[in-house]
Amino acid sequence: MSDTVVDEAVPGAASAAAFIEVDGVEKVFDVRRKAGFLRRTRHEVRAVDSLSFTVARGEMVGYIGPNGAGKSTTIKMLTGILTPSAGRLRVAGIDPSRQRARLAHRMGVVFGQRTTLWWDLPLIDSYRLMRRMYRIPDGRYAENLARCVELLELGDLLEVPVRQLSLGQRMRGDIAAALLHDPEVLYLDEPTIGLDVVSKVKVRAFLRDLNKERGTTVLLTTHDLTDIEQLCRRVMVIDHGRLVYDGELDGLHDLGGGERTLVVDLERELPPLDVEFARVVRVEGARQWLAFPAGQSAAPLVARIAERYPLADLSVREPDIESVIARMYARDASVAP
Amino acid sequence: MGQVRLYAAVAAGGFRRYATYRGATFAGVFTNTVFGLIIACTYIALWDERPHLGGYDQAQALTFVWVGQAMFSVMMLGVPSGFEAELAERIRSGDIGVDLYRPCDLQAWWLAQDLGRAVFQLLGRGVVPMAVGALVFRLALPTEPWRWLAFLFSVLLGLLVSFGLRYLVALSAFWLLDASGVAQMYGITATFFCGMLLPLNVFPGAFGDVARALPWSALLQVPADVLMGTAGGRGVLGSYLFQAAWAAAILGVGRLLQTVATRRVVVQGG
Ligand SMILES: Nc1ncnc2c1ncn2[C@@H]1O[C@H](COP(=O)(O)OP(=O)(O)OP(=O)(O)O)[C@@H](O)[C@H]1O
Numbered sequence: 001m002s003d004t005v006v007d008e009a010v011p012g013a014a015s016a017a018a019f020i021e022v023d024g025v026e027k028v029f030d031v032r033r034k035a036g037f038l039r040r041t042r043h044e045v046r047a048v049d050s051l052s053f054t055v056a057r058g059e060m061v062g063y064i065g066p067n068g069a070g071k072s073t074t075i076k077m078l079t080g081i082l083t084p085s086a087g088r089l090r091v092a093g094i095d096p097s098r099q100r101a102r103l104a105h106r107m108g109v110v111f112g113q114r115t116t117l118w119w120d121l122p123l124i125d126s127y128r129l130m131r132r133m134y135r136i137p138d139g140r141y142a143e144n145l146a147r148c149v150e151l152l153e154l155g156d157l158l159e160v161p162v163r164q165l166s167l168g169q170r171m172r173g174d175i176a177a178a179l180l181h182d183p184e185v186l187y188l189d190e191p192t193i194g195l196d197v198v199s200k201v202k203v204r205a206f207l208r209d210l211n212k213e214r215g216t217t218v219l220l221t222t223h224d225l226t227d228i229e230q231l232c233r234r235v236m237v238i239d240h241g242r243l244v245y246d247g248e249l250d251g252l253h254d255l256g257g258g259e260r261t262l263v264v265d266l267e268r269e270l271p272p273l274d275v276e277f278a279r280v281v282r283v284e285g286a287r288q289w290l291a292f293p294a295g296q297s298a299a300p301l302v303a304r305i306a307e308r309y310p311l312a313d314l315s316v317r318e319p320d321i322e323s324v325i326a327r328m329y330a331r332d333a334s335v336a337p
Numbered sequence: 338m339g340q341v342r343l344y345a346a347v348a349a350g351g352f353r354r355y356a357t358y359r360g361a362t363f364a365g366v367f368t369n370t371v372f373g374l375i376i377a378c379t380y381i382a383l384w385d386e387r388p389h390l391g392g393y394d395q396a397q398a399l400t401f402v403w404v405g406q407a408m409f410s411v412m413m414l415g416v417p418s419g420f421e422a423e424l425a426e427r428i429r430s431g432d433i434g435v436d437l438y439r440p441c442d443l444q445a446w447w448l449a450q451d452l453g454r455a456v457f458q459l460l461g462r463g464v465v466p467m468a469v470g471a472l473v474f475r476l477a478l479p480t481e482p483w484r485w486l487a488f489l490f491s492v493l494l495g496l497l498v499s500f501g502l503r504y505l506v507a508l509s510a511f512w513l514l515d516a517s518g519v520a521q522m523y524g525i526t527a528t529f530f531c532g533m534l535l536p537l538n539v540f541p542g543a544f545g546d547v548a549r550a551l552p553w554s555a556l557l558q559v560p561a562d563v564l565m566g567t568a569g570g571r572g573v574l575g576s577y578l579f580q581a582a583w584a585a586a587i588l589g590v591g592r593l594l595q596t597v598a599t600r601r602v603v604v605q606g607g
Pocket residue numbers: 029030031045046047065066067068069070071072073074603604605606607
């Protein structure tokens with residue numbers, strides 16, 4: 001992994017206002033496996049490995065990586081329900097696993113696959129419980145609830161027992177539950193899992209608002225890269241427990257060895273064009289697709305084609321983030337032990 | 338103060354939660370009543386044969402039967418079917434993580450919920466079988482109101498013991514991942530040692546002494562004796578002391594295990 005770039009030039013990240021500090025953190029699980037009759041072998045799973053990053057107050061950071069990369073494990077350590085095996089971890093200057101209770105009032109958590117809601121009771125009852133648990137002042141509670149109900153469209157769901165809610169409805173209910181006590185930091189572990197397009201748009205708009213207006217620090221884990229594209233300027237990529245990228249979302253394009261595509265419409269059908277630095281990846285009648293390195297300007301390429309061929313029209317397509325990341329995951333998998 | 342209101346709200350939630358399942362409540366009342374009738378007939382035959390068995394006359398033996406049926410779901414005298422399956426499942430699946438980052442105490446939370454459940458089941462599943470028993474048979478029920486109050490207090494102490502034991506059952510999931518085997522074993526032990534099969538004072542000798550000293554006797558035998566005034570030399574206060582001591586010890590062990598478990602907790606799943 002010598003070729004990985006960890007971009008330090010993220011705005012505000014290195015400033016003194018670091019809200020989340022992760023420094024050389026490791027988490028090793030001891031796994032025992034049956035190996036025949038009464039025999040068990042022990043081995044270690046290194047879920048998180050010398051992980052270091054900081055997040056400034058008010059930042060919204062995307063945290064992505066392939067399955068089993070260590071994202072959830074990181075979030076569990078940040079919430080204090082798992083103790084790191086090594087390294088230093090601070091949220092608002094507090095060690096989460098040591099002082100879980102002190103931090104509890106200041107953070108909100110949504111684990112997409114889990115629910116904090118009371119299964120058998122109407123949604124509103126869970127909220128009333130949160131209000132007691134977090135000792136939310138009456139005015140604040142009413143205001144926050146009203147806001148969540150409006151923006152997440154929970155109005156018709158409040159009296160419905162949680163077990164009767166659909167996955168997407170429940171998820172919206174869970175997001176509201178995590179926010180009633182005005183947390184300073186919100187951890188979201190796959191909050192859009194199983195949501196339909198409309199709900200996703202709603203949830204994203206809500207999160208963007210929350211971050212902008214309340215300055216809530218957000219760490220967002222997801223497999224839906226659109227979430228990241230629409231919400232986060234900064235993204236961290238983790239793979240096999242290690243941070244392999246930390247920087248602006250745009251920077252990923254260059255890093256992933258991405259290629260841009262030039263789509264040209266010619267005046268008539270021609271054999272694949274022959275131009276330096278570009279190769280034809282597809283031909284369809286008079287239209288051809290040429291791939292060229294993302295770091296390179298399209299202008300000289302266009303000029304050269306216009307000079308030699310009857311060009312009617314053209315457009316440039318950016319590499320989509322999905323394929324960049326897919327390539328990145330694949331590459332890391334081949335390097336990893 | 339805020340904490341008290343929280344746990345009161347949790348208890349209210351526990352109450353409402355069981356109140357939702359009307360069908361289950363109705364079926365439970367029916368079962369308890371039918372079982373009560375069957376066991377009562379058996380006891381009548383037994384006490385006809387052996388009057389004053391274990392120091393009870395026939396009316397007292399029958400009272401014991403109906404108190405047992407009334408307490409069956411309140412105290413979870415069989416294989417437990419309350420919070421412990423849910424808590425064990427939360428531990429197994431890793432949902433326990435959600436509970437751990439909440440600013441409240443795990444044991445107190447589940448205790449509050451279980452007390453809420455117990456209050457519902459006392460009203461929903463205790464009163465009717467008791468009333469049927471009293472209508473059909475001649476029972477040795479006290480007429481002084483203070484005895485009933487004393488009984489209720491003894492029930493409350495018994496509930497603490499019952500909860501404490503079942504909390505241990507649930508916590509075993511931290512180590513075993515599956516607590517259902519432990520729950521089965523617990524159920525069999527509880528059924529016998531609470532006096533559900535036969536009142537514990539029927540058993541003679543050292544075995545009887547041991548059975549009466551175990552925590553399960555705090556669930557049924559002791560409250561029933563407080564109700565009927567058959568607590569013997571121990572008296573009402575001595576009975577309370579016995580129950581409270583067990584409650585404190587078992588809840589204490591629960592706390593200790595909870596601390597150990599959550600310190601080395603491995604929260605399962607992503
Ligand atoms: N309780 C556990 N015991 C043993 N190994 C574990 C445990 N929890 C996680 N792991 C391992 O740690 C690694 C990281 O898991 P983690 O749940 O953090 O991944 P993730 O990035 O959240 O993946 P996904 O995208 O699939 O949710 C995996 O290899 C997993 O098998």
